[in-house]
Amino acid sequence: MSGTQSLERAFLLLRVIAATGQQGAxxxxxxxxxxxxxxxxxxxxxYLRRQGFVRGAPQRGRYVLGYELFALGAQAGNASALRERARLVLLRLAQRFGDTFFLLVADGHQVLCLDMLAGQLPVQSYSGTVGGRIPMGVGQASQVLLAWLGRGERNEILAHNAATLRLDYGLEVQRIAASLPSVRRLGYASGLVDKRLPGYTGLAVPILGADGRPLGALSCALARARMTDARRETLAQMMRKEARQLGQT
Known part of the structure; x- marks a missing residue:
């Protein structure tokens, strides 16, 4: 077995273990x-156990992810300390509005939840939890991240994800692309209704770096019935203010 094949199998093994959750594999x-x-x-x-990437589960003969992955994950994607700086922002927003707020970043053809803070009310979300991934194009955070990418990069991502978006979420890439000029004009996105979570909505704003490219997105999720026009405007105002400060520091 070649070194490359061993590496691929090791990564697959970690993903399989991760999918089993607390039960382990x-x-x-x-x-x-x-x-x-x-x-x-x-x-x-x-080998992975010796490196700390895998450990024994409480149930004998089963295995779960090791703590070394947690230690690495705490550093991954945080070179600019964005997650660290955004933590207090998520806390302030969740305390003020009572909703669940997220910090999300683009990761290739996907969006990754880098951090989240649950509000007082239970809510369903696409990413589910910290470390959760969704296809780029799903949810309001995807909209703002796509809206501030270059046209070529955006089109490549949507073309790559087109089948998944259509089959799993009922979203057509043409509809997503058509929404982006409005997102740029407003400075926020409210998401597009899809077949996965039709009863929920939210709002997302971009965190822009000095070069104008998106470092990430602040997003919130709430039941669609709670998103009044007044609430949307207040959320957008406060989240844009917080995002501007994050982008400047």
Missing amino acids: SLDELRAALGCSQATAYRLLQ
Whole structure:
């Protein structure tokens, strides 16, 4: 087995373990997912355990992600300390409005939830939790991130995600693209209704760097019935103010 193949299988093993959550994955499940011999799966598993990327689950014979991944994750994507600086912003917004607020960043063809702070009211969201990913094009954070990207980059992302957006979310890329000029003009996005979470809406604003490119997005999620015109305007005003300060520091 080549070094590249071993590396690919190790990454796949980590993803399979991550998908099992607190229950963890057994050696047989990992072997089946990797399509390799039990000896190969065991060898990869033990190497990852020695590095701290995998540890034993409470249930004997099962494995969960190790704490070393948490330590690396705390640093990943935070070279500009954006997550660190945005934490107090999320706290202020959640305390004022009672809604759940998110910090999201573009990551290739996806949007990654870098941080979130739950409000007083339960809410469903696309990303689900910190570290959750959604296809670029889904949700209001995607809209603002796409709106401030160059046309070529934006078109490539939407073309790549077109099938997933249409089949899984009921979103056509033409509809998403047509909404972006309005997002640029208003300075915020309210999201497009899709078949996954039709009862929820939100609002997102871009965090722009000195070069005008998006560093990330501040977003909130709430039940559609609670999003009055007055609430939307107040949210947009406060979130734009916070985003401008984040982009300047």
